[in-house]
Amino acid sequence: MSSDAPVGARPPAGKTFFGHPRALSTLFLTEMWERFSFYGMRAILVLYLTAAVADGGLDLGESSANAVYGTYNAMVYLMALPGGWVADRLIGARRSVLWGGVVIAAGHYVMAIPTGWSVFAGMALIVLGTGLLKPNISTMVGDLYERDSPRRDAGFSIFYMGINLGAFIAPLITGFLGEKINWHLGFGAAAVGMTFGVLQYVLGRRNLGDAGARPADPLLGADRRRALTRAGVASVVVLTAGLVLLLAGWFTVDTVVNLLTVVTVLVTVGYFARILTDREISGTERSRMKAYVWLFLFAASFWLIYDQAGSVLNIFAADRTDRSVGGFTFPASWLQSVNPVLIIIGAPLAAALWLKLGHRVSTPAKFAVGLVLNGLSFVLMAAAARAAVGGDLVSPLWLVAVYAIQVAGELSLSPVGLSATTKLAPVKYASQMLGLWFLATAVGDAIGGQVARLADTWSQPVYFLTFGLASVVLGLAAVMFTRQIRQLMAGIH
Missing domain, CATH: 1.20.1250.20 (MFS general substrate transporter like domains)
Structure with a gap:
């Protein structure tokens, strides 16, 4: 042993x-x-x-x-x-x-x-x-x-x-x-x-x-009973609200989706407000949390685009790509396997790169790289969508290239963000900060789901180009404010 x-x-x-x-x-x-x-x-x-x-x-x-x-x-x-x-x-x-x-x-x-x-x-x-x-x-x-x-x-x-x-x-x-x-x-x-x-x-x-x-x-004794009672009451409130919506005729897919999106954002805002206003954390810890707010926003913006791989890009794969190989048309969903393969290949390479660069590239700069690469993937998607205008089917290699760029961006941001979360966490909230990091994905996906509605009303080249350039601009802005964010991080690289 x-x-x-x-x-x-x-x-x-x-x-x-x-x-x-x-x-x-x-x-x-x-x-x-x-x-x-x-x-x-x-x-x-x-x-x-x-x-x-x-x-x-x-x-x-x-x-x-x-x-x-x-x-x-x-x-x-x-x-x-x-x-x-x-x-x-x-x-x-x-x-x-x-x-x-x-x-x-x-x-x-x-x-x-x-x-x-x-x-x-x-x-x-x-x-x-x-x-x-x-x-x-x-x-x-x-x-x-x-x-x-x-x-x-x-x-x-x-x-x-x-x-x-x-x-x-x-x-x-x-x-x-x-x-x-x-x-x-x-x-x-x-x-x-x-x-x-x-x-x-x-x-x-x-x-x-x-x-x-x-x-x-x-939780023991009275504290445990109190917590279970509150959980029970909260469950009853949620079920009652759902019943009211159902009886009023408002219980539709879109209503529930919109409501859950608002809840996700409100929970996040409340969580940050609770930490930043806590008088028990030190001034240094509060400064680091202010830096983390910026990293959180960058991460949420990243996932807003990245996680459309299973929705907007998946539909593009089904409707706009030529998936015929030797007389067999492979399922569009098979392209969803490209991402994990690229991560398996790229993860050790990214780890070796960050180890070699050490502290010469700061955490905010790595986030900026992730945002820029994510944006460039959608710029490339705009070109793919433009090639498919008029009903022409394009090669699935367009999507493979898009996923490759996105994975490079993910490896610049996701593991780095997880590490930064543990380093910037106030001592009092150390065990809860991983949940806060998950919230960045939740917020990005919730808002991204609403943004993806536009893909059905805008032309696809315009949709991809708009949000791709927006991510690139945000990444460049992150580079410009790297020094200020590092100052807020108070000694954390």
């Missing part, structure tokens, strides 16, 4: 996973299958929503479908906040991951039911389950190592590969089943994948030792 593993993990002697605690294999496979289900369903969601009823779809307009997709992604990341709280204060990370996986699988099975309502009910369950699983499984990986263990980063790197492996395989399977046979069969494949994840997690629990077995800061 490695001396690097904490006493709580207790991996069996002689059994390792790539030289790491055996428990890492259990968490690796759980995350792989969860990402399989998530990206598998997501790859065909918009295509199903916009498909004609005669083709088994819902025949939803592209603008509404894009907004649904963006809001769904936003809710997944927003629910990481209460999901982390449930684990820390009530049931622990281990049971949160288990119940999260069960609820996710149930959501996918509901989506596999061939009815019109099943997709929305299933997505609601998946959002709740992912909120429990996603933040807490990463916590459990960290529990397998001492905080200063040199093998900790390597363990997370292996775990990260599981994410992208699942994301790569999923669209190839669910896309073929959904687009070529039946949409609900594709959703069912995602359900089976998550079921595999839950089963192997249960069977591998003996490897986990004490990792995630107990809440980090449990």
Whole structure:
């Protein structure tokens, strides 16, 4: 047994996973299958929503479908906040991951039911389950190592590969089943994948030792009863509001999407206001949080464009690209597998580059690079859309090139932002800042879903060029204000 593993993990002697605690294999496979289900369903969601009823779809307009997709992604990341709280204060990370996986699988099975309502009910369950699983499984990986263990980063790197492996395989399977046979069969494949994840997690629990077995800061006695009562009241309020909307005839897809977008933004504003007005944090910590506000806005702007890969770009792949190879027309959703492959290839290269550059390139400058590259990807999409004007089909290599530029931007911003989040966090809010980082994606996706409505009314070249140039300009502005942001960071690079 490695001396690097904490006493709580207790991996069996002689059994390792790539030289790491055996428990890492259990968490690796759980995350792989969860990402399989998530990206598998997501790859065909918009295509199903916009498909004609005669083709088994819902025949939803592209603008509404894009907004649904963006809001769904936003809710997944927003629910990481209460999901982390449930684990820390009530049931622990281990049971949160288990119940999260069960609820996710149930959501996918509901989506596999061939009815019109099943997709929305299933997505609601998946959002709740992912909120429990996603933040807490990463916590459990960290529990397998001492905080200063040199093998900790390597363990997370292996775990990260599981994410992208699942994301790569999923669209190839669910896309073929959904687009070529039946949409609900594709959703069912995602359900089976998550079921595999839950089963192997249960069977591998003996490897986990004490990792995630107990809440980090449990609520006891009256405090616990008070928290559960508040949660119950909040649930009743939400259900009552939904019933009122339904009875009033206002419970439409667009109404719910718009409401959830507003909620996402308000939660974010409230969260930042709470931290910045807290008198218990020091002046230096407050200054660093002001810098973080700018990084947060840059990140949200990045995800606003980047996560349209599964909506606007996915529809472009279905309608405007020539996907015929040797007489076989491959599913549009297969192009969703390009992104994870490029990340697997590029992640070690980006890590080596940042290590070589050291502190010569600051965190704000890296964010600026990400924004500029993201914008250039949409400028290239404008050229692809221009080539497709008049109904001509273009090569799917246009999209491959777009995804390659976006991945380069992601590797400049996403891992750097995660690191900056931990470094800029006030001591009092250290454990909550990861949830705040997830909120950047939630805000970007929620607003991006609304912005994507314009893709159905503007000409596509104008749409892509407008937002591409906007991202480039924002990235250049970030470069101009790098010095001021670094001053607010107070010694953090």
